[in-house]
Amino acid sequence: MSILEVENLSVSFTEYTKGFRREKRTYISSLDLSVKAGEVVAVVGASGSGKSLLAHAILGILPKNATVGGTIKYNGKLLTASRQKTIRGTEIALIPQSVNFLDPLMKVGKQVQTAVQNGDAKTKQRKVFERYQLKNEVEKMYPFQLSGGMARRVLLSTATVSGARLIIADEPTPGMDKAVLLEAMKSIRDLADTGCGVILITHDIDSALTIADKISVFYAGTNVETSPVQHFSGSGEKLRHPYSKALWRALPQNDFIGIEGTQPHASQLPPGCLFEPRCKMATDDCKKERPEMRSLRDGMVRCIYAT
Numbered sequence: 001m002s003i004l005e006v007e008n009l010s011v012s013f014t015e016y017t018k019g020f021r022r023e024k025r026t027y028i029s030s031l032d033l034s035v036k037a038g039e040v041v042a043v044v045g046a047s048g049s050g051k052s053l054l055a056h057a058i059l060g061i062l063p064k065n066a067t068v069g070g071t072i073k074y075n076g077k078l079l080t081a082s083r084q085k086t087i088r089g090t091e092i093a094l095i096p097q098s099v100n101f102l103d104p105l106m107k108v109g110k111q112v113q114t115a116v117q118n119g120d121a122k123t124k125q126r127k128v129f130e131r132y133q134l135k136n137e138v139e140k141m142y143p144f145q146l147s148g149g150m151a152r153r154v155l156l157s158t159a160t161v162s163g164a165r166l167i168i169a170d171e172p173t174p175g176m177d178k179a180v181l182l183e184a185m186k187s188i189r190d191l192a193d194t195g196c197g198v199i200l201i202t203h204d205i206d207s208a209l210t211i212a213d214k215i216s217v218f219y220a221g222t223n224v225e226t227s228p229v230q231h232f233s234g235s236g237e238k239l240r241h242p243y244s245k246a247l248w249r250a251l252p253q254n255d256f257i258g259i260e261g262t263q264p265h266a267s268q269l270p271p272g273c274l275f276e277p278r279c280k281m282a283t284d285d286c287k288k289e290r291p292e293m294r295s296l297r298d299g300m301v302r303c304i305y306a307t
């Protein structure tokens, strides 16, 4: 059973534009994603494609000017605002993209200990620090005394000791050296192997490939494809959506050829398929309406022509 089911999610912000007019802009639209217990689902896509917003919508930590549509279910039950508040940090844990999520006034050892729900907090904190190669003296430090990579390892430690069943890791690895990065990836995989559902948001497709079960590709606030990780191989012939194929081919180890144009901003979304203006395969039918997410060869795709 899915531990998390996101259906037709939308996130809009009421913003003040020129002339102090209020305008509602949609940054996530018709997004569908499910995560099973024991599974790592990697979320990849360009900057600004809505990856962090998805994380914040699941946790219920969007700013006040946000409107959320669609449904999010956790363990089969609707995730209401009050339920989000109750299980945040205990059943659902975030490894945030920004290290500013650390409490600047609390020693980091204590912060990690606070996240422990069962067992001896201090022992668990020391064990996890050892695992991420954080020396004993680090526990007595304040966040400002840490390097970026160390701060990220502290955030990772917090989620690891929490005992949460759903972990959302938002870019957990920048600034980490290779050895620590591998350890971090391994521990994220371990979390899934002990029955957690994991969403791994990352720009690092290579690392995602080593631990993910599925990869979901985001574009302009929706996911255009979700596929088994094995399909991200070769020249991308097993992939379904033209954007995922292009993204895959643009990687340095593949053809390293980018795609022309840019991702549309929320203020100028095309009426049909969001990728249509840049898609070489697009026809007039692609301009008419947003393609629905449909099942195709063990995966999901939002393109009327995908085969």
Ligand SMILES: Nc1ncnc2c1ncn2[C@@H]1O[C@H](COP(=O)(O)OP(=O)(O)OP(=O)(O)O)[C@@H](O)[C@H]1O
Pocket: 013, 015, 027, 045, 046, 047, 048, 049, 050, 051, 052, 053, 054, 063, 097
């Ligand atoms: N509070 C907000 N008010 C208005 N717009 C916002 C707000 N938060 C995010 N956005 C916009 O929503 C879009 C998606 O942002 P998001 O942070 O989810 O991107 P992302 O995919 O995580 O990018 P990155 O890879 O750079 O982290 C961006 O265009 C961003 O400017």
Ligand code: NI
Pocket: 051, 052, 053, 097, 170
């Ligand atoms: Ni982000």
